[in-house]
Amino acid sequence: MNAEQQKLVAQLWQERPKLYVHGAGTGCVDLTGQDGKEEAWPLSPDVLNWMAEVVAPGAVTLETGCGYSTMLFAILGARHTAIAPDYQQHGRITGWCERHGVSCGNLRLIDACSQDVLPGLALDPLDLVLIDGSHAFPAPFIDWYYTAEKLKPGGILIVDDCHLVTGKILADFLEAENGRWELVRRFGKTSVFRKIAANPVVAGFEWIDQPYCAKRLGAPPPQGLRARLRRMLQPLGRLNSQHYLAYRLGLARPRTETTAAERACLHRHAAGRKRLAEIGVFQGVNTKAFRQAMASDGVILAVDPFPRSFFGIRGFGWARRIAHREVGLVPNGRVVWLECRGQDAPVAAAARPFLPVDFLFIDGDHGYEGLRGDWEAWKDHIAPGGIVALHDSRNRRGRGAERFTHEVIRQDPDFVLLEEVDSLTVLRRRGPEES
Numbered sequence: 001m002n003a004e005q006q007k008l009v010a011q012l013w014q015e016r017p018k019l020y021v022h023g024a025g026t027g028c029v030d031l032t033g034q035d036g037k038e039e040a041w042p043l044s045p046d047v048l049n050w051m052a053e054v055v056a057p058g059a060v061t062l063e064t065g066c067g068y069s070t071m072l073f074a075i076l077g078a079r080h081t082a083i084a085p086d087y088q089q090h091g092r093i094t095g096w097c098e099r100h101g102v103s104c105g106n107l108r109l110i111d112a113c114s115q116d117v118l119p120g121l122a123l124d125p126l127d128l129v130l131i132d133g134s135h136a137f138p139a140p141f142i143d144w145y146y147t148a149e150k151l152k153p154g155g156i157l158i159v160d161d162c163h164l165v166t167g168k169i170l171a172d173f174l175e176a177e178n179g180r181w182e183l184v185r186r187f188g189k190t191s192v193f194r195k196i197a198a199n200p201v202v203a204g205f206e207w208i209d210q211p212y213c214a215k216r217l218g219a220p221p222p223q224g225l226r227a228r229l230r231r232m233l234q235p236l237g238r239l240n241s242q243h244y245l246a247y248r249l250g251l252a253r254p255r256t257e258t259t260a261a262e263r264a265c266l267h268r269h270a271a272g273r274k275r276l277a278e279i280g281v282f283q284g285v286n287t288k289a290f291r292q293a294m295a296s297d298g299v300i301l302a303v304d305p306f307p308r309s310f311f312g313i314r315g316f317g318w319a320r321r322i323a324h325r326e327v328g329l330v331p332n333g334r335v336v337w338l339e340c341r342g343q344d345a346p347v348a349a350a351a352r353p354f355l356p357v358d359f360l361f362i363d364g365d366h367g368y369e370g371l372r373g374d375w376e377a378w379k380d381h382i383a384p385g386g387i388v389a390l391h392d393s394r395n396r397r398g399r400g401a402e403r404f405t406h407e408v409i410r411q412d413p414d415f416v417l418l419e420e421v422d423s424l425t426v427l428r429r430r431g432p433e434e435s
Helices: 003-015 045-054 068-076 087-099 114-120 139-147 165-176 225-236 240-248 260-270 285-293 318-328 342-347 368-381 400-409
Strands: 060-064 079-083 107-110 126-131 151-159 181-187 190-195 275-279 299-303 334-338 357-362 382-390 415-421 424-429
Touching: 003 045, 003 068, 045 068, 045 151, 045 181, 045 190, 060 068, 060 139, 068 079, 068 087, 068 107, 079 114, 087 107, 114 139, 126 139, 139 151, 139 165, 151 165, 165 181, 165 190, 240 318, 260 285, 260 357, 260 382, 260 415, 260 424, 275 285, 275 342, 275 368, 285 299, 285 318, 285 357, 299 342, 342 368, 357 368, 368 382, 368 400, 382 400, 400 424
Parallel strands: 060 079, 060 126, 079 107, 126 151, 275 299, 275 357, 299 334, 357 382
Antiparallel strands: 151 190, 181 190, 382 424, 415 424
């Protein structure tokens, strides 16, 4: 925080405004006998001070519930959404901010229950989520379910009121999710987690995949061959070999770092195309989808160096094996595999007959220089009217590929922006008549 922000936070604690009024404006019936009583009910100072250190200006944040935390996000300049069915508290929050010169321009206050709003709410990838709305079952779990996939890898999830049964269950569940979530701090009744998985953390899991569920006292041990195999493979943790074996046994799906919304967008733009290229195949999820969507006489250049090693031993290529198997399940068109870096692919003899391409997906090296190399090698091999889609090119705090996209690609007069979805940027090469 800068000096002005520190001063505002100090004023907030000094004044301790009472934001909540029992029963009034909440859409909830007050059963406490305290109808009309005013309360402050802030998060603890330790939690708010910690948040002030980790939330950067422009960070994309969301909370269920609202209060002092909402005012802090506004002070810090975050792009913040707060969901709570309490128009009166919203008014007190914005009133305090306006009186103290705090801009509410990036503050979105939604007067509704989070469980009603989140399923259909369009959200940019999130840097931080605070779950502190309704504590009645199943509200905290719904809040987590609809925000977990939107939280960026490395993003922060804060669960408040873990002394209550619903908060405790959610916190205990997350603490057991090794490889997907990491406990960062505990502040009394508040637990802070970091999302460490780049892959889905909600979709596609059975209860046996979730340690908290699998180990509950009184739960019968899972039976059958599949369950036994899962238990046998568990000690291997997150090794690629473990995932490959689980995949071949039908216990795991191929991995991808694209979101469902991004995949739908890519599929739409790839449909009917005849010359396609993908830089960064990984486990072939998108390559397979492109092969399904392209024209029946289409060709896709699948470009990936596919590092092959296992405990330092050369020759293994788990992602490569999964990708070849998955893409081979689709008989449509033809696939040309190019095991090289994206910037080296256009000069490969196997690629030249299929250039220029009318669809290019760049999902390789996400660093600034990495994308520069791919872009400079490929931009002249995109046909007029052709599509180029750039993954991890936005909502990445202005780093690496996002910065190169903004500084160079978006400024190129030969290309026009078509669409932006999550971290995906889609452009079209102008035709001669548009130059």
